[in-house]
Amino acid sequence: MSAHKQIDRRWIFLLIFICVALPLIFVIGLPIETTENSRLVYDLVQNTPPGSKVILSFDYDPGSKPELHPMATAVMKNCLERNVKVIITALWPMGVQMAEEIHEELKTEYPQMEYGVDYVNLGFKAGGMVTVQAMGKSFRTIFPTDLNGTSINELPIMNGVKNFDNIAFVCSFSAGDPGIKQWVQITHDTFGKPVTGGVTGVSAPAVLPYVNEQQQLTGLLAGLKGAAEYEFMVKKPGTATSGMDAQSIAHLLIIIFIAIGNINYWRNKKKEAKGGE
Amino acid sequence: MKRQIPLIITFLVGFIVIFSEFIPQRFFGQISSTLEEWFLIISGFAIILGQLSLFKVNFLKIKFKQPNWPYYIVTLISFVVMVGFGAFWGTETSSGFLGDGAKIVATLGDKPFDYLFHNVYQHLSATMFSLLAFFIASAAYRAFIARNVESNLLLIAAVLVMLGNTSLGSALTGWLPESLKFLHLPRISEFIMKYPNTAGQRAIMIGAGLGLIGSSLRIILGIERSYLGGK
Amino acid sequence: MLHFFEVLGVWLAALFTFAIYSFLYKDNPFYKVAEQIFVGLSAGYWFIYTVYSILIPNLFLPLSEDFTGNWIKMIPAVLGIMMLLRLIPSIDWVSRYPVAFVIGTTSGVFFLRYLKSDVINQMTATMINPFTGGDWVVVIGQLLLVVGTITGVIYFYFSKKHEGAFGVTAKIGIYFLMVSFGAAFGYTAMARISLLIGRLQFLLGDWLGIIGH
Numbered sequence: 001m002s003a004h005k006q007i008d009r010r011w012i013f014l015l016i017f018i019c020v021a022l023p024l025i026f027v028i029g030l031p032i033e034t035t036e037n038s039r040l041v042y043d044l045v046q047n048t049p050p051g052s053k054v055i056l057s058f059d060y061d062p063g064s065k066p067e068l069h070p071m072a073t074a075v076m077k078n079c080l081e082r083n084v085k086v087i088i089t090a091l092w093p094m095g096v097q098m099a100e101e102i103h104e105e106l107k108t109e110y111p112q113m114e115y116g117v118d119y120v121n122l123g124f125k126a127g128g129m130v131t132v133q134a135m136g137k138s139f140r141t142i143f144p145t146d147l148n149g150t151s152i153n154e155l156p157i158m159n160g161v162k163n164f165d166n167i168a169f170v171c172s173f174s175a176g177d178p179g180i181k182q183w184v185q186i187t188h189d190t191f192g193k194p195v196t197g198g199v200t201g202v203s204a205p206a207v208l209p210y211v212n213e214q215q216q217l218t219g220l221l222a223g224l225k226g227a228a229e230y231e232f233m234v235k236k237p238g239t240a241t242s243g244m245d246a247q248s249i250a251h252l253l254i255i256i257f258i259a260i261g262n263i264n265y266w267r268n269k270k271k272e273a274k275g276g277e
Numbered sequence: 278m279k280r281q282i283p284l285i286i287t288f289l290v291g292f293i294v295i296f297s298e299f300i301p302q303r304f305f306g307q308i309s310s311t312l313e314e315w316f317l318i319i320s321g322f323a324i325i326l327g328q329l330s331l332f333k334v335n336f337l338k339i340k341f342k343q344p345n346w347p348y349y350i351v352t353l354i355s356f357v358v359m360v361g362f363g364a365f366w367g368t369e370t371s372s373g374f375l376g377d378g379a380k381i382v383a384t385l386g387d388k389p390f391d392y393l394f395h396n397v398y399q400h401l402s403a404t405m406f407s408l409l410a411f412f413i414a415s416a417a418y419r420a421f422i423a424r425n426v427e428s429n430l431l432l433i434a435a436v437l438v439m440l441g442n443t444s445l446g447s448a449l450t451g452w453l454p455e456s457l458k459f460l461h462l463p464r465i466s467e468f469i470m471k472y473p474n475t476a477g478q479r480a481i482m483i484g485a486g487l488g489l490i491g492s493s494l495r496i497i498l499g500i501e502r503s504y505l506g507g508k
Numbered sequence: 509m510l511h512f513f514e515v516l517g518v519w520l521a522a523l524f525t526f527a528i529y530s531f532l533y534k535d536n537p538f539y540k541v542a543e544q545i546f547v548g549l550s551a552g553y554w555f556i557y558t559v560y561s562i563l564i565p566n567l568f569l570p571l572s573e574d575f576t577g578n579w580i581k582m583i584p585a586v587l588g589i590m591m592l593l594r595l596i597p598s599i600d601w602v603s604r605y606p607v608a609f610v611i612g613t614t615s616g617v618f619f620l621r622y623l624k625s626d627v628i629n630q631m632t633a634t635m636i637n638p639f640t641g642g643d644w645v646v647v648i649g650q651l652l653l654v655v656g657t658i659t660g661v662i663y664f665y666f667s668k669k670h671e672g673a674f675g676v677t678a679k680i681g682i683y684f685l686m687v688s689f690g691a692a693f694g695y696t697a698m699a700r701i702s703l704l705i706g707r708l709q710f711l712l713g714d715w716l717g718i719i720g721h
Contacts, residue, residue, distance in 0.1 A: 012418060013411040013532045020410075020701065021708050024719055030444030031451070033463050062399040063406040066706025067699060093557035094402075097394060100369055121370075124561040126320040127313075130617050134313035137306075141314050145565045147370045185625040201699030205692040208470055209479040212633035216625065223695065224702035225442050242719075243705040248445035250410075250701040255436055257418035262432075265422045279601045283608035290609055294616025314566075315584035316613045319606050321562035322588030328555040329595055331547075351544040359552025363560075371560040385513050390556065393549060396517035397524060401546040403706055404528040410704035411532055413697050421693075427686045434690025435697075442698050459645050469691055472649035473656055477688025479630050480660025480681065486626030493615035493622075504611050505604050 012257065019253045023245035030245055037211060038229040040219025041196045044169060045075065050083035052168035053161060057183060057197075058088060058095030060175035064200045065098065070240035071198040071227035072173045073102050076119075078234045080110060084168070085157050086119040089143075091132075091178040093124045096147065116146075116155045123147040128178030132186040136164045164191040169218070172197035179203075184210050184217050194218045198226055284499045291497035332356060359398075362389040434469055441466020522715045525707060634658070656684035 048054065056076055060068045079086050088099045099121050106113055113119065122143045125131050135142045139161055145151055152158045160166055170187045172195070174180035180197045188195045194215070199207050201223030210217035221230055224247055227240035290312060297309035335349040335356075343349075366381060367373035369391045378388060385392050423429045440446040446462035453461055459468075495501035527542035567585055570578040587606040594603035634657045638650035662674070663681030670678045712718045 009415040009418075010533065012415045016411055016414045016704070017708075020704050021712065024705070024708055024712055031447050032444055033447040035463065035467055062402040064699075064703070065399070065403055066709070067702045093554055093561065096557065096561070097369070097391075097399075123370075124557055125317060125566075126324055126558065126562055127317045129621060130313050130316045130613055131320075133617060133621075134310060134317065137310050137313075141310065142317065142566075144570065147561075149371065149565065185621040189621070189625045189629060201695040201697075201702065202692075204695050205470065205474050205688060206478050206482070209475050209482055209630060209633070210625075212475075212630075213636065214629055214633050216629060216633075223442075223698050224705070225698065239706075239709055243702065243709065244444050246705050246708070247698065247701055248443035250414075250704075251439040251443050251697065252445060254414050254417045254697055254701075255439060257414060258421045258432065258436065261418045261421060262423055279604065283604040286605060286608040287612035287615070290612030291616040291619075294613055295619055298620055311580070312613055315581075315587070316610065317562065318567050318581065318584035319588050319591060319610055321558050321566070322591045322606070323610065324554055324558040325563075326592055326594060328551045328558075329592070331551050333595060345540070348540050348544045351541055352548040355545045355548025356552045356555075357548075359549045360555050363552065363556030368556060368560060371564075386517075392513070392517065394553065396520045397545065398549040398553065400521040400710070401524050401528065401542060401549070403703065403710075404525045405543075405546060407700070407703035407707045408528065408531065410700040413700045417697070427682060430683055430686040431690040431693070434687040435693040438691045438694030439697055442694065466694075468645065468649060469687065472652045473684055473687040474691040476653045476656025477660055477684040477686075479634065479657045480664065480685065481688075482626050483630050483657075483661055484664040486622045486630070489618055489622045490627065493619035496611060496615045497619070504607060506601075 016250065016253065019249050020246045023249050024242070027242070028245045030248055032228050032232045032241065032244060034229045034233060035226075037208075037220045037222065038226055038233070040211075041075070041171075041198070041221055042078075042219075042230065042233045044194060044196050044218050045078050045082065045084070045171075048079075048082070048084050048168045051085070053085045053087060053157065053166065054079060054168050055087045055089055055170040056099075057091060057170065057172040057174075057179075058099045059091040059172050059179035060098060060200075061092055061094035062098075064175035066239070066243070067200050067224050067227065068173045068175060068198055069098060069101075070224075070238050071221045071230050072098065073105070073238065074227065074230045074234055074236060074240075075171060075173075075198070075221075076102055077106075077109075077236065078230075080106070080113055080118060083118075085117075087157065087161070087167075088119065088121040089135075090124040091126075091128060091172075091182070092175070095173075096121065096124045100147075116150070117157055120155055120157050121147045122152075129182040129186060132178075132182050133190065136186055136191045139163055164193045167193055169194040169196060171195075174199050174203065174207075176200075176203060180207055180217070181210075188216050197221070198230075199223070201225075280502070280505055283505055284502065288497055288499060291493070295497075328356070359390065359393060362393065366390065434473075437462070438466045438469055441469075518715055522711060525711065630657075652684075655680070660684050 056072065056079070058072065076086060090096045090099065103115075103121065106119070123146065125142055131142060140152055143152055146155060164187055170183050170193060172180040172183045174197055180195070180199055183195045183197070187193050196218045198221030204220065204222035207217070207220060211220055221227060224240050224243055228244045231238050231241045293305070293308055294312065297305035332353065335352050338349045339346050339353070363373065365373045365375045366378035366388050367390070369388060382388055387395060421432055421435070423432050440449070441462040446466065450461045458464060492501060496504070524542050524545075527538040530536055531539040567581055571581055571585070587609060590602045591606040594600045634654055636650060636654065638654050639647055641650065659677050659681035661681070663678040663685065668674060709719070713720065
């Protein structure tokens with residue numbers, strides 16, 4: 001393809017912008033189908049006995065918020081509604097604020113839920129894999145206090161939580177490294193506890209090999225689609241569900257771009273071949 | 278001394294971490310746990326070093342009036358403002374030197390640190406990464422050309438996964454009878470992800486894993502020393 | 509007043525969003541300023557959260573509350589300060605000690621975890637009988653999984669020239685890798701579009717109020 005025949009890419013940018021914006025304004029309401037991996041995550045939460053304690057790790061920042069925040073919100077609410085106690089941690093510093101945003105929602109939506117009893121935010125710790133390993137041996141060493149500086153011994157939810165033995169499962173919402181990989185390698189492969197979670201679309205293909213017969217990872221929510229599936233299963237449509245129409249149209253547009261790119265390429269190749277004869 | 282002692286430290290620490298895994302002695306386990314706890318604290322200092330280093334680099338760029346130097350003043354001001362707000366009035370959950378700044382919170386609705394995070398940083402970060410949506414669309418138009426078997430496989434897999442991962446895929450092939458359900462686009466996409474994709478990614482994972490194991494051993498045994506720097 | 513700052517917050521967010529998007533037209537000072545604010549605020553955030561989440565609860569508080577019981581934490585504290593000395597060129601070699609500690613610990617942990625999770629467990633997960641477990645679609649899938657993993661690993665073996673039967677096997681490995689990369693592109697496109705959707709949900713919802721959440 002010769003350079004002068006290529007259209008100005010700013011037209012492509014504009015088209016993408018419009019094709020994403022329009023379905024957000026004029027909702028089509030395309031159906032959402034669940035996948036096996038998302039159902040595995042849902043089943044793990046549903047089969048966890050009420051009163052159990054789980055870790056939800058917020059390993060992302062605002063850069064991945066549209067994908068991971070809806071699933072984190074849906075999973076957290078699902079846990080709390082089933083009376084599964086939630087311990088929040090973060091391997092990314094901005095994960096703390098992401099969790100706090102959900103905390104604000106919980107205050108109004110579930111006023112009966114009590115901080116420190118039904119859920120707690122232990123905050124951010126650096127060190128990735130090494131820190132997760134230390135957590136597995138002794139929770140108190142790594143988290144002497146919660147995010148507010150309250151001693152972990154004064155928080156009822158942390159009673160009896162010494163290490164991963166006292167946790168039902170870990171669910172990591174992960175935008176990269178450190179994240180779900182470290183939880184799989186340590187929590188499941190070293191301490192034998194189920195690990196599940198959600199990842200950005202970018203990292204999903206590389207994380208999928210962990211979903212295998214050994215159950216290194218129990219299911220996986222992949223990107224906005226995974227979030228929309230979870231919202232669908234818990235019957236709480238949110239931003240992921242409302243974004244799926246736009247997602248569909250944008251994918252269609254990208255496929256059309258690929259097709260046009262190929263048609264142009266082959267047409268030019270034919271012309272070049274003719275010119276060469 | 279400048280190189281030998283660090284090499285010995287690396288060897289001893291790596292050796293203890295690995296062997297404590299195989300020796301069920303409590304003593305070894307405790308040493309390993311202590312080392313991991315120290316690691317967290319030193320990692321904290323490493324992050325601080327990273328931020329101070331960024332400050333230094335930007336400061337030097339301004340000092341020596343490198344190209345675009347006025348923009349680096351903006352970087353330094355933003356850094357100092359964020360750190361200052363955090364240090365003086367703390368964050369949503371921590372108090373700063375001057376307490377919690379109740380008056381400011383009553384006016385702003387948030388602590389200054391959180392106000393900046395929620396209204397500026399969060400949006401800058403999200404927008405910055407969303408720019409890639411435009412470039413990936415443009416890349417699809419320019420680079421996804423079916424030239425040979427490999428590029429055909431790449432292209433077909435990409436298109437099927439993109440279609441299968443949306444509601445559009447469900448709508449397009451939802452009418453298929455039960456006997457042909459394996460051709461349903463979301464199912465095809467799931468099949469690609471579960472089998473051929475997993476096979477390829479697993480091969481990469483095993484290859485990279487073996488590489489990492491080799492590098493780790495070379496570092497612990499002192500064969501690989503580049504992390505100590507040049508001098 | 510509170511309302512004013514709420515509205516100002518939304519407008520600030522919208523203005524910075526457009527400042528970044530202005531790059532799509534062409535590079536310009538608005539984009540550059542927004543980019544540098546992003547870098548500065550990010551560094552400031554990391555700094556503050558590291559102090560409040562790690563250095564205070566895990567180091568300063570234990571030392572100030574019970575020094576005799578926690579004196580051993582002085583060792584990582586000193587190592588940490590040695591790390592900071594990297595900023596002073598004349599004595600930056602001092603930072604090699606804590607770096608050696610960090611590298612040694614990481615290498616030890618990586619050696620153990622990657623061996624088990626990414627090598628042994630992945631190989632075990634591939635050692636399946638492809639002909640069991642359900643209908644013909646699953647059987648084909650499992651066959652692809654076994655063949656793809658083995659040929660893919662063979663492709664990464666560069667100590668032998670890729671020719672003859674070995675070369676053919678490696679070529680099959682490339683085909684599987686290509687399908688993986690295609691799938692990865694599909695997912696990456698999905699991820700990037702999702703981020704744009706997030707931004708438009710903000711602009712059309714929180715800022716303009718055209719759509720509800």
